[in-house]
Amino acid sequence: MGDDGSASQRRRGLESNTKGLQQQLALLAEEIADTSYLLAKGLARKPRLLALQRTEADTAGQVERNAASLYHLTLSPFGAGQRDKTVGRSASDSQANERTH
Numbered sequence: 790m791g792d793d794g795s796a797s798q799r800r801r802g803l804e805s806n807t808k809g810l811q812q813q814l815a816l817l818a819e820e821i822a823d824t825s826y827l828l829a830k831g832l833a834r835k836p837r838l839l840a841l842q843r844t845e846a847d848t849a850g851q852v853e854r855n856a857a858s859l860y861h862l863t864l865s866p867f868g869a870g871q872r873d874k875t876v877g878r879s880a881s882d883s884q885a886n887e888r889t890h
Contacts, residue, residue, distance in 0.1 A: 800862050807855045810848050817845040 821841045827833035 796862055796865075800859060803855045803859050803862075807852055807859075810852045810855070813848050814845065814852070817841060817848065821845060 821838065824833050824838045824841055828835060828838055
């Protein structure tokens with residue numbers, strides 16, 4: 790049952806990390822809007838805006854990676870080792886399993 794506990798801890802960690810990343814995305818969106826405005830007025834440099842946009846894209850990508858990890862943990866509450874055992878099942882195995890449940 791140690792695997793179940795570590796999966797639960799991993800889930801909580803991913804959820805907490807995602808919440809922080811979402812807060813960062815909100816702040817980045819505000820800073821991007823402000824920097825875009827200043828750029829249009831000639832008061833900011835384009836490389837600064839591009840750096841913010843790259844950071845936003847990286848952060849959004851991490852949110853998506855966390856979502857994928859959470860999804861996989863949901864499929865298998867015991868983590869990657871258990872999930873790896875089910876990945877190789879054929880479609881007919883899955884269909885047969887669905888008919889019996």
